[in-house]
Amino acid sequence: MRIAYLNGVCVEHDAISKAIRDEVTWLLESGHDVRLFCYKCDYEDVPHRVVNGVGEVVFDPYFQSCELAVFHFGIFSPLFDALPVTPVGAGRIVVFHNVTPRELVPPQGQELIDKSMRQIGNMAWADHVLCDSQTNLEVLRAQGISTPHSVMPLAVSTDLQPPKHKPSSDDGVVRIAFIGRFVKAKGPLELLSALVEVAASPSAPRIHLDLIGNIAFSDQTLVAELRDEVARIGAKDAGRLTVELHGNASGEKKHEVLTSADIFALPTYHEGFCVPVIEALSSGCRVITYDNSNLPSICGGLGTLVETGNRRALADALSQVIGEVSSAQWIEGGYADFSGRAQRYVGAFDPSVIRRKLTAFVDEFVARKSRVRES
Known part of the structure; x- marks a missing residue:
């Protein structure tokens, strides 16, 4: 035909x-x-x-x-x-x-x-x-x-098997991934602001954030703001919070980031589907996102949903989940249970x-x- x-x-x-x-x-x-x-x-x-x-x-x-x-x-x-x-x-x-x-x-x-x-x-x-x-x-x-x-x-390609354990269990650095266009509606600046607040707590572990997005399809003004904020964080909070902006990362780099990440965070205001959530779950990442449009459905009961636009709640959710993935209970069995449930769910895609x-x-x-x- x-x-x-x-x-x-x-x-x-x-x-x-x-x-x-x-x-x-x-x-x-x-x-x-x-x-x-x-x-x-x-x-x-x-x-x-x-x-x-x-x-x-x-x-x-x-x-x-x-x-x-x-x-x-x-x-x-x-x-x-x-x-x-x-x-x-x-x-x-x-x-x-x-x-x-x-x-x-x-x-x-x-x-x-x-x-x-x-x-x-x-x-x-x-x-x-x-x-x-x-x-x-x-x-x-x-x-x-x-x-x-x-x-x-x-x-959604789900052929990546989650690692037996995340790098954070060895070095204590909680890794967070963001994947999406760098536009206001995806919430990258909101995520940075929330993480600065979380990292300021004396009880917080060291945190690393990877930002991946298609530069060509992004808001160039916001990209410039992101770069300025990343530089500011690097000068002020180096050691407590580190941030790397990748731009048009290759598929291999994206998979490397997700496989290493403990958490995938996307405070987005609208998604018709949201492929990165499935990719993140496939890689054994906890997911934190806002509670609008297709996000409650695509998370399949495996994500932490935050009231859309509630920045206080976003920071609280990040702090809570960071604490969970840093705990001995998570490392000794919680992660394996979660990643197994996530693998079964993403098989439908x-x-x-x-x-x-x-x-x-x-x-x-x-x-x-x-x-x-x-x-």
Whole structure:
């Protein structure tokens, strides 16, 4: 079957791009003919055509002859306007990743969010919408989209086994990881502020924080603020609290950080899915995050949820969990019990599981369309 994929970009350090790459790979390996149309693609193993606009897609012979068109949507893109003009008879599937609420972005970005919310209306032309989470499905319903829809989680690589013990059990340094874009809505400055407070307590152990984020997709003003704050902490609190800002860390570096970390902390104000939580649990990290959007669900009862925006509660939660992962009880058995439960939970997001679901859905979807045409 000839399948056209459409999205603005397919680039490194981006969750939607990874989902597209996964799906294209699985469908190719299942024997389908697949091509991605986009403005930029970093991956040579993804068959693609780089285009300059929606017109180049609409009149492309491959697109005109495709039997199925799959659109990923998480932010406004002119390519999403090809949905209503998909060739007659071709199936149309949208994978919906949600849109960041306008109140959580800087004023200069709110017009783009408004355009994105209006463009959600294009989904009325789709035959089916796949949502990453129940949260995203509820957003569709709130927007009045009645297109048939269902929930299919993203695939998250869970092949990393948590270590038998974390480095903190040897050197006493509690390691904390943050992974997310460096924007206000992800709360990196709130996390730094809370950790400065926690580290000031005489009873606190030494703490190390690793900050990992996609610089290109971040707020550059906030990145500069982060760098200034990290430098200030280094000059004032070195020894009690150390912080390292990695920026566009490689996959290997990210895995190294998570495998070593005792805690994954992300005081974010909105998540449609949140891949890093699953990656962190897979690596044996305790998780601390705010209690909004998809976060209570994605944590699977294994995270410490804090009232959104409550900075006092965030500092208290960090202090409590730091104390727990530093305790003899945790080192002697608590960690092994937790990491075992986490491994069982994250198995539901394993790529092999999601691959079976995705390929089975596509096969059944096409078969159903064929039966309708024949009737």
